Amino acid sequence: MNKQLLIFLCFLCCGTMNAAGVYDVRNFGAKGDGRTLDSPAINAAIEAAVKDGGGQVLVPAGTYLCGSIRLKSNIDLHLSAGCTILAAPAKMGAYDPSESFGGFPEYQDGGHTYFHNSLIWAEGQTNVSITGHGMIDGKGLTKKDTESAGIVQGGSIGTGDKAIALKLCRQVTIRDITIYRGGHFGIIMTGCDLSTIDNVTIDTNRDGFDIDCCKYMTITNCKINTPSDDALVLKSSYALKKAVPCEHIAISNCNITGYQCGTLLDGTYVPEPVNWVCGRFKLGTESNGGYRNISLTNCTFAYSSGLAFEEVDQGKMENIVVNNITMSHVHHYPIYITTGCRNRGPKEVTQPSSARDIQISNVIADDCDSLCSIIVTGMKDEPIRNVWLSNIRLYFKGGGAKDLVNKDYREQGTNYPEPKFAGWTPAYGLYARHVEGLHVRDVTFRYERPDYRPAIVLDDVRDVTLHDIDAPTEPGIEQVVTFGEHESVESRE
Numbered sequence: 298m299n300k301q302l303l304i305f306l307c308f309l310c311c312g313t314m315n316a317a318g319v320y321d322v323r324n325f326g327a328k329g330d331g332r333t334l335d336s337p338a339i340n341a342a343i344e345a346a347v348k349d350g351g352g353q354v355l356v357p358a359g360t361y362l363c364g365s366i367r368l369k370s371n372i373d374l375h376l377s378a379g380c381t382i383l384a385a386p387a388k389m390g391a392y393d394p395s396e397s398f399g400g401f402p403e404y405q406d407g408g409h410t411y412f413h414n415s416l417i418w419a420e421g422q423t424n425v426s427i428t429g430h431g432m433i434d435g436k437g438l439t440k441k442d443t444e445s446a447g448i449v450q451g452g453s454i455g456t457g458d459k460a461i462a463l464k465l466c467r468q469v470t471i472r473d474i475t476i477y478r479g480g481h482f483g484i485i486m487t488g489c490d491l492s493t494i495d496n497v498t499i500d501t502n503r504d505g506f507d508i509d510c511c512k513y514m515t516i517t518n519c520k521i522n523t524p525s526d527d528a529l530v531l532k533s534s535y536a537l538k539k540a541v542p543c544e545h546i547a548i549s550n551c552n553i554t555g556y557q558c559g560t561l562l563d564g565t566y567v568p569e570p571v572n573w574v575c576g577r578f579k580l581g582t583e584s585n586g587g588y589r590n591i592s593l594t595n596c597t598f599a600y601s602s603g604l605a606f607e608e609v610d611q612g613k614m615e616n617i618v619v620n621n622i623t624m625s626h627v628h629h630y631p632i633y634i635t636t637g638c639r640n641r642g643p644k645e646v647t648q649p650s651s652a653r654d655i656q657i658s659n660v661i662a663d664d665c666d667s668l669c670s671i672i673v674t675g676m677k678d679e680p681i682r683n684v685w686l687s688n689i690r691l692y693f694k695g696g697g698a699k700d701l702v703n704k705d706y707r708e709q710g711t712n713y714p715e716p717k718f719a720g721w722t723p724a725y726g727l728y729a730r731h732v733e734g735l736h737v738r739d740v741t742f743r744y745e746r747p748d749y750r751p752a753i754v755l756d757d758v759r760d761v762t763l764h765d766i767d768a769p770t771e772p773g774i775e776q777v778v779t780f781g782e783h784e785s786v787e788s789r790e
Contacts, residue, residue, distance in 0.1 A: 329359025336363035364391020368419035376431025384437035392457035415462035426470035438480030510541035522561035524569035533586030576601020587612025609637035624662035630669035637709035675731035695744030724754035757781035
């Protein structure tokens with residue numbers, strides 16, 4: 298037997314050896330029996346791969362009870378089909394403590410501020426990925442926001458609250474995995490650039506994706522079920538201790554739902570009773586840095602809220618394009634665009650929140666809650682500018698009262714920007730206030746029960762064009778009602 302063949306046979310037979318570039322966690326002591334704490338072994342495999350310049354850390358089929366897993370540069374954490382990373386209970390103390398925020402004031406909650414107390418986390422790493430057809434089950438994670446300067450209020454250091462948390466990373470790929478019960482956030486990425494999220498399924502009891510202060514990212518082909526909170530959220534918080542925009546984000550071919558947690562995965566698809574919010578695609582509410590160059594296309598929504606674009610913390614929201622959206626069983630509102638002056642940030646910042654150049658087209662929604670029409674509301678001294686709504690078909694439940702047309706609808710101001718708290722809108726189809734440049738074309742509104750509100754109410758709206766509006770009203774009710782001065786409304790059937 299020649300020397301080369303002998304070395305090869307020894308390589309195959311030795312349980313501690315790894316194929317070139319592949320680091321099997323079982324060779325580092327992981328059991329995969331659901332009882333042994335396997336995160337130390339997985340972290341040892343990661344460190345070994347890092348020492349060799351990087352590679353794939355392979356997690357084979359099995360159930361791996363884990364606390365914090367620390368992802369590093371040039372590592373692909375590959376969750377094989379049949380693999381489950383099971384979040385350990387808090388009593389095991391298996392999670393890393395929250396890092397210090399350095400004494401800087403927090404203008405966002407702890408879930409957006411602290412990252413190390415997570416099931417899988419990385420900070421300042423490059424070329425990292427989490428791939429494979431395995432599952433992350435966050436059974437042992439908390440969905441509460443309880444972090445404060447490294448201490449869990451009411452608990453002990455070591456409680457985990459997020460499934461995947463990545464901060465200041467570049468060239469990130471997350472592909473093909475499933476997350477069940479993701480804690481406070483299934484995935485949070487803050488200050489990450491050049492990232493790809495593809496074919497990820499999340500069925501969780503709070504937020505699905507939170508993309509904060511990120512740029513140059515694509516999110517495609519994902520299924521996100523969030524009955525108790527937001528599904529896919531772009532944010533621009535102060536978590537990086539400065540205002541950073543969320544920009545150049547392209548999202549396509551995703552499904553957003555609000556079924557009971559777990560019923561997307563098991564295929565029973567049980568609708569959840571309407572929460573204060575569920576499902577939806579949102580910009581905000583954390584919005585210090587603003588949003589720029591955002592595209593959402595070819596997505597479906599079911600048993601969820603719709604689109605929410607909220608700029609309330611002195612950032613700029615601009616160049617937003619939404620196209621080809623279908624919705625069924627819409628909770629509270631189908632489309633919501635607002636600015637406000639919550640201004641949760643440094644007092645030295647004096648610029649007002651602003652929004653401009655937002656285009657939404659080719660939207661069909663049925664069984665819409667009649668609480669809210671389409672809402673476009675700016676601020677009196679800083680109107681929303683240039684909004685285009687075209688080729689939209691909305692079917693509402695109806696039931697609005699006649700006197701709602703004169704309702705003193707709540708100014709956004711410093712309030713939390715959620716339409717539920719403002720109550721019924723004065724119009725059943727479209728309500729706009731403090732807007733400069735509103736262009737509506739080829740829009741159809743319908744209702745099931747009689748609705749005695751106008752189809753459209755415009756309050757302090759200038760430079761308006763309404764073309765091809767198909768919106769019935771009850772006898773004696775005007776289709777379009779305007780309030781305020783200096784409106785210029787061009788209407789064509």
